[in-house]
Amino acid sequence: MIRKALLASAALSLASPLAAEDMTTPQYPETRSEELVETIFGEDIADPYRWLENDVRSDAEVADWVERQNTVSEAYLGQLPANAWFKKTIGGLLDYERFGLPVKAGTHYFYTRNSGLQNQSQLYVQDGLDGERRLLIDPNEWAEDGATALSGWTPSQDGKYLLYSIQDGGTDWRILRVLDVASGEQLEDEVRWAKFTALDWVGDEGFLYSRFPEPEEGKDFQALNYNQAVYFHRIGTPQDQDELVFSTPDHPKRGHYAQVSHDGRWAIITSSLGTDSRYEVHVVDLAKRGEQGWVAQPLVTGFENAWNFVAALDSKLYFVTNKDAPRYRLVTIDMAASKPEWSTLVPEGDMPIEAASIVGDRLIVSYLQDASTKAVILGLDGKPGKELALNGIGTASGFRGKPGDPETFYNYESFNRPDTVYRLDLASGDTQVFAKPELTFDPQDYVVEQVFYASKDGTKVPMFIVRNKMLADSKAAAPTLLYGYGGFDVSLTPTFSATRMAWLEAGGVFALANIRGGGEYGKEWHDAGRLANKQNVFDDFIAAGEFLKANGYTTPEGLAIQGGSNGGLLVGAVTNQRPDLINAAHAAVGVMDMLRFNRWTAGRYWVDDYGDPGKEEDFKVLRAYSPYHNIADGVDYPAVLVTTADTDDRVVPGHSFKYTAALQAADAGDKPHLIRIETRAGHGSGKPTDKVIEEYGDVLSFLAYWTGLEVPQE
Secondary structure: OOOHHHHHHHHHHOOOOOOHHHHHOOOOOOOOOOEEEEEEEOOOOOOOOHHHHOOOOOHHHHHHHHHHHHHHHHHHHHHOHHHHHHHHHHHHOOOOOOOOOOEOOOOEEEEEEEEEOOOOOOEEEEOOOOOOOOOEHHHHHOOOOOOOOEEEEEEOOOEEEEEEEEEEEEOOOEEEEEEEEOOOOOOEEEEEEEOOOOEEEEEOEEEEEEEEOOOOOOOOOOOOOOOOEEEEEEEOOOOOHHEEEEOOOOOOOOEEEEEEEEOOOOEEEEEEOOOOOOOEEEEEEEEHHHHHOOOEEEEEEEEEEEEEEEEOOOEEEEEEEEEOOOOOOEEEEEOOOOOOOEEEEEOOOOOOEEEEEEOOOEEEEEEEOEEEEEEEEEOOOOOEEEEEOOOOEEEEEEOOOOEEEEEEEEEEOOOOOOEEEEEEEEOOOOOEEEEEOOOOOOHHHHEEEEEEEEEEOOEEEEEEEEEEEHHHHHOOOOOOOEEEOOOEEEEEEEOHHHHHHHHEEEEEEOEEOOOOOOOOOOOOOOHHHOOOHHHHHHHHHHHHHHHHHHHOOOOOOOOEEEEHHHHHHHHHHHHHHHOOOOOOEEEEOOOOOOOOOHHHHHHHHHHHHHHHOHHHHHEEEEEHHOHHHHHOOOOOEEEEEEEEOOOOOOOOHHHHHHHHHHHHOOOOOOOOOOEEEEOOOOOOOOOOOHHHHHHHEEEEEEEEHHHHHOOOOO
16 A cells, blocks of 8 residues: 555655644634632642533533534544545555454354454354354444444353343443353343453353442442442342352452353452552352352452462462562462462563463463563473464464363464464464454565663663664654553553554554553563652653654654553653654543542552552652643643543543643644544443544544655555
């Protein structure tokens, strides 16, 4: 799709942004400002747009503000010269058959498939590897606008039933339903108010799930989430007869997540206080449930370390933990021993362990090597085994299965390669393609490289840089889209995105910085970017932008930055701190008010990473970088596009509303500062394909215009 002529003239045609007078800043809708000032720890804090925190679904004034903002933004974005090209290109890049990882239950294989431009992927089943696939669930029939999605799903061990969850309009709330696999008929069972839940069967008699109490009417998208509990639902019974398995009413802030071992013997209940990887673990011996009920035996107490359940073999349980191992180790404990004790099976190494599984009679361990996957197949004794050959810089995931299985499936992807699904025969070690996409571009046309740059304090930070091979060979500068996250122990690895590929197809450069706060190098890397160390995250991202400009990757006026959720906070904070460095910014569903984030839905969990604004020491740190509170008057800001959704109940849209209102009201230069508010959408998951195309066509055309990226001529 990309034209050789474009690349040959890249240094000239992409040298500077288009003239600002071509797309003058629109007149923003009027936003009411209140004289609201609170004194917090001796400092007067103004909050003139607090009324925008109200739920758009029930507050007419907020709904009117949203409509007026969208009217202005839609008119502006629709006139951008590259808008139609990006939407057409993204649609073309998404129009390929793609598959999810197969899950085996009994003789059945279950997997998702999207023919290309379907709004939601469908769920199929086939009997045996060579069986004919049969459509089980088509979520595209659930809503006219395509905004009701199939979220999680899991078959019972024998494949008789399928438990699945429904996500409507992007919300985090889930509705659980059950399907008879043989007939395809939906059972009458329905469970509501499930959220942040695993889906695991207890035999085929029922399943475990996590839920919160039903919120007050009209508060389901904003009320704080307390008192999560684990329940057992027996097939054929109403929800009000579900059995309480585990709860902590004396500690309402604790969350609980239940898993069942593949042999059906153990239920593992993991409890957390927030988003940090510090857990308590309780174990239910399901073999004794008939005589003693749901008795949860404490296994790990204290909320001090991560304990990620891997599998069980008879009475032996396997976990990955960072106790005494910041980069994680694999440990076991024998529940049948008179005095069960932990022992190390796979010790901590130079690379963090990202995941582990037991499939057949093999142990598969995935490591992160400078933010790319390295997978190793070991014996059950933990002795060194065979490294799985992967295709260079990329991400491999999956490796699911259970003891005794002859096979496992995994997928591999990179920035220039969509998911290919592989089947690994554990006996022979042979790998075969299960599903490979047919592409409209050649991955070999793009170069993926990794560089290491110095942050403000000298820390070396890795960054992936992706660009067309001809552009790389010519060493020509081009407008660059820099992406980051930096929080919550989340590791950013090389993955494929049709929207990023559209930017590359237009002749731009894409860069992903693995800044501190993530989990790319284990606990120490995460800790170096949270709480009082949060400024390191912003410094790392700023240094990435400086590196790209200083080393000729991007043009002097061609740096765009992008991030979502915690990454939206990153974009907001960095835009405030270095508006001179940045030429265009996209902040998606961001946490923008750092003094009130813990007052809504899941926000209270985030104090693990951000700190508690109710504590003076944390307040001072948060106040120093909060995007909403640090917008500067009299400073020339870059072009900024904020995106959010009306039913985002993870990071409530009030964050983005208030930040945008403050930015539009400030004396912040003559470049546009707009907000795009999606309807019937949430934090991101479950968004239908047509909304993705429309949204990112708007976003990329905005960033392209203000960085000087001219799309190829037809």
